Amino acid sequence: MIAQVTQQPVAASLIAILFAAAITDNILLTRFLGMCSFLSVSRQMKSALGLGLAVVFVTTATTAINSVLYRQVLIPLEKAYGVPADTMILILFIVVIAAFVQLMEMFIERVSLGLYFSLGIFLPLITVNCAILGSSLFMVTRQLDLLGSLIFGLGNGLGWWLAIMLMAGIRTRLRNARIPPALDGAGITLIIAGIMALAFMGYSGMIQVQ
Amino acid sequence: MMTILVAALVVCVSAVVLAILLLAAERFLINYGPCRIDINSGRKSLTVEGGQSLLGSLKNEGIFIPSACGGRGTCAYCKVKVLSGGGPVAPTEEPLLTGEEIASNVRISCQVKIRNDIAIEIPSDMFDIRQYKGAVENIRDLTYDTKELRIRLMSPDSIKFEPGQYVQLEAPAYGRNPEPIYRAYSISSPPSDSHYIEMIIRRVPDGICTTWVFDVLRDGDTVMLNGPYGEFKMTDSDRSMVWIAGGSGMAPFWSMIRHMKETGSKRKCTYFFGAVARRDLFLVDELQAISAEMPNFTFIPALSGENVPDDWTGQRGLITDVVARSLENPPDVEAYLCGSAGMIDAAVKMLTANGVSTDRIFYDKFN
DSSP states (O other): OHHHHHHSOHHHHHHHHHHIIIIITOTTTTTOOSHHHHHHSOSSHHHHHHHHHHHHHHHHHHHHHHHHHIIIIIHHHHHHHOOOHHHHHHHHHHHHHHHHHHHHHHHHHHHOHHHHHHHGGGHHHHTTOHHHHHHHHHHHHTTOOHHHHHHHHHHHHHHHHHHHHHHHHHHHHHTTSOOOGGGTTHHHHHHHHHHHHHHHHTTTTSSOOO | OHHHHHHHHHHHHHHHHHHHHHHHHHHHHSOOOEEEEEETTTTEEEEEETTSBHHHHHHHTTOOOOOSSSSSSSSOOOEEEEEESOOSOOTTTGGGSOHHHHHTTEEEGGGOBOOSOEEEEOOGGGGGOEEEEEEEEEEEESSSSEEEEEEEEEESOOOOOOTTOEEEEEEOOBTTBOSOEEEEEEBOSOTTSTTEEEEEEEOOTTOHHHHIIIIIOOTTOEEEEEEEEOSOOOOSSOOEEEEEEEGGGHHHHHHHHHHHHHHTOOOOEEEEEEESSGGGOOSHHHHHHHHHHOTTEEEEEEEOSSOOOTTOOSEESOHHHHHHHHOSSGGGEEEEEEEEHHHHHHHHHHHHHTTOOGGGEEEEEEO
């Protein structure tokens, strides 16, 4: 499968990676990663947008950084000393993500207070968002190069953003709906997430990227 | 063996590199350097290290802004007018401010971070607010659920305030309370008793501070408090006054009446004190004694419960009804109310319905 992608022209394969990550292989609705913040911060469009954008940004950047770490540090180490790269990635990737988020928070606070206030409060929240770690780990299993990783991270982030925006839109409308009291809140949200996942499953098979 | 060592080394080196990066970022990105706080257009100017909250910096410099939640951005007491340098309103402030307040530059000072020179405006009596260290002199029972707490001030050893003002008592971390919190209590002692502070505290079920006062605090213990705060004071006019209180709402009036007695005030005053049953009444004998000495002062306790004993010769019914019955010349009185929110709202409604204008109604509402 990987060979199939790399044989295509570069631009076309990158678009395929982006589309596959965002839609057909949506990290939230087909892999069920990043569910906790998806369920808790999707009450309003405004906060969903803020969190979604923060996830897009952090996923893109950390997937690329982790790609460099994996290819330039861990693979050579494995060859030289036999340190298994696949067991090291879990601990190193999460540390890199946590540090990156902290750095970004400080940087954004210094550079743009407006952006910090709209995005900044979500940044600490997504350090523990599993979709972000998931994006880095899938990048390794897919053997993507740096550019591929960047696009793959962007795709995953956009897919997550799309899913939470859709959910926030639906939940905004739900406020006027008559929901059985037993299902109000988390119950109805989980049911909607399930139906959305079913809808996204309809896309699977459109692109053959594994 | 080598593999394990190298693996551990890689993890350590990565952690160290990232930690150094973060420390460097903190050093250069978060370092705002010394910043100036200008208060009330040059009345006072402070130089503080940037990066802290406005509330915290002012507190470190000895200027106390009322705050009950300890700077967590929940109580909304620490509002301050920021004239310049406050930056945009943070999302944590927005729910606590009205549109009008945002338009007139009012900010929640615990959520304002000092990033550059800043100019603020505070009421001038906030300069007189101090942090006091004191020792518990005496805790006595007033009723089954109300105590009087008397504190001897140690440093500074005396306080200047006007009757009706309140202090904030610090309940330190204890038991299930993980960090210090502040709660406001009206001062019940008169200003002449300046080396001491008395408060009347009614037990709140599961209340953090009242549980501490009732169950933990003992005579001789050291306590921290700051104050005085509040605009609930008697006006300078000679108009007759109607005081309405319930429960621990007694506190400011117990201070006011003793102050009036000491200063020889001739102002006409009627004090209505509402309680449910006889066991909720306190300081009745003391107030009746004062009333016997001061011809212009009348104390009217009233019981609203259903099983009022037959030998009760005082007023019966809800305190608002008792006041309404005895109002003679409503437009020419000032009303002072202190107690629970429900009682105050009902009393304000009753007073305005009887023709007392709202600018002559002053109240201190307990939340």
